[in-house]
Amino acid sequence: MQNRQAITILAALAQESRLAVYRLLVEHAPEGLAASAIAEKLGLPNATLSFHLKELSHAGLVSSRQSGRFIYYAPVMEAMDELVGYLTDHCCSQSGGTCAPARRVTAGKRRPASA
Amino acid sequence: MQNRQAITILAALAQESRLAVYRLLVEHAPEGLAASAIAEKLGLPNATLSFHLKELSHAGLVSSRQSGRFIYYAPVMEAMDELVGYLTDHCCSQSGGTCAPARRVTAGKRRPASA
DNA sequence: TTGATGATTCTATAATCATGGAAATATGGA
DNA sequence: TCCATATTTCCATGATTATAGAATCATCAA
Numbered sequence: 539m540q541n542r543q544a545i546t547i548l549a550a551l552a553q554e555s556r557l558a559v560y561r562l563l564v565e566h567a568p569e570g571l572a573a574s575a576i577a578e579k580l581g582l583p584n585a586t587l588s589f590h591l592k593e594l595s596h597a598g599l600v601s602s603r604q605s606g607r608f609i610y611y612a613p614v615m616e617a618m619d620e621l622v623g624y625l626t627d628h629c630c631s632q633s634g635g636t637c638a639p640a641r642r643v644t645a646g647k648r649r650p651a652s653a
Numbered sequence: 654m655q656n657r658q659a660i661t662i663l664a665a666l667a668q669e670s671r672l673a674v675y676r677l678l679v680e681h682a683p684e685g686l687a688a689s690a691i692a693e694k695l696g697l698p699n700a701t702l703s704f705h706l707k708e709l710s711h712a713g714l715v716s717s718r719q720s721g722r723f724i725y726y727a728p729v730m731e732a733m734d735e736l737v738g739y740l741t742d743h744c745c746s747q748s749g750g751t752c753a754p755a756r757r758v759t760a761g762k763r764r765p766a767s768a
Numbered sequence: 769t770t771g772a773t774g775a776t777t778c779t780a781t782a783a784t785c786a787t788g789g790a791a792a793t794a795t796g797g798a
Numbered sequence: 799t800c801c802a803t804a805t806t807t808c809c810a811t812g813a814t815t816a817t818a819g820a821a822t823c824a825t826c827a828a
Contacts, residue, residue: 545672553786585808738802
């Protein structure tokens with residue numbers, strides 16, 4: 539995962555409403571939830587939710603699919619997986635610290651050791 | 654880890670200069686680096702760096718200790734560990750998804766299963 | 769004390785982000 | 799077609815964040 543993409547994802551999650559949306563979607567994975575359901579559960583105005591969904595979508599954290607008049611949003615687990623991988627690979631001690639070493643290899647996509 | 658703290662940490666990392674500072678400090682853990690060394694390595698003006706260091710510090714991601722005229726900044730690994738724990742616990746699928754299940758138990762600080 | 773250096777704070781400015789009402793754009797059913 | 803509903807876009811407003819020069823504060827050496 540590239541630096542810039544990590545920042546985009548971090549920024550997408552670093553906002554109360556968006557984090558709440560994402561967590562809610564994770565609870566309802568993998569089907570996801572319609573925008574109207576999200577708005578109702580979180581008490582967000584349509585326009586506000588749409589703005590945040592666009593941010594999450596742009597960051598690659600959620601996907602959407604249309605079903606009739608509804609648009610279902612679902613979390614993209616791979617994005618979160620890559621973020622966690624980025625953090626453990628680049629932002630944790632590589633020398634026996636607490637957060638890095640136990641990281642499992644999920645996909646072969648992370649760099650060896652250097653920062 | 655509380656929701657609000659997670660957002661604070663995510664926001665602290667979701668900025669190019671700050672992420673660069675943090676990664677640089679991780680490379681130099683556990684001693685850390687003096688502010689002047691960080692500024693030089695990253696090409697940041699003093700005032701700008703100081704602003705970002707304060708953000709990181711406020712988020713609990715870095716600690717500082719004075720040594721003569723120098724102030725050394727070092728990464729706080731526990732904060733990153735807790736963030737990764739928060740993400741895997743609350744933002745990953747709990748039902749066999751890719752990012753959650755292999756998470757080791759580092760400290761007994763995370764909630765059982767619910768979100 | 770004085771001077772040099774490291775670091776932070778003050779301050780102003782610019783840029784970005786969040787909010788939400790209102791209007792516009794689908795979609796499907798009658 | 800016409801209507802109701804789901805969702806997004808438009809737009810204005812307010813709030814927050816990033817930047818960095820200049821001033822200030824802190825520490826040490828002579």
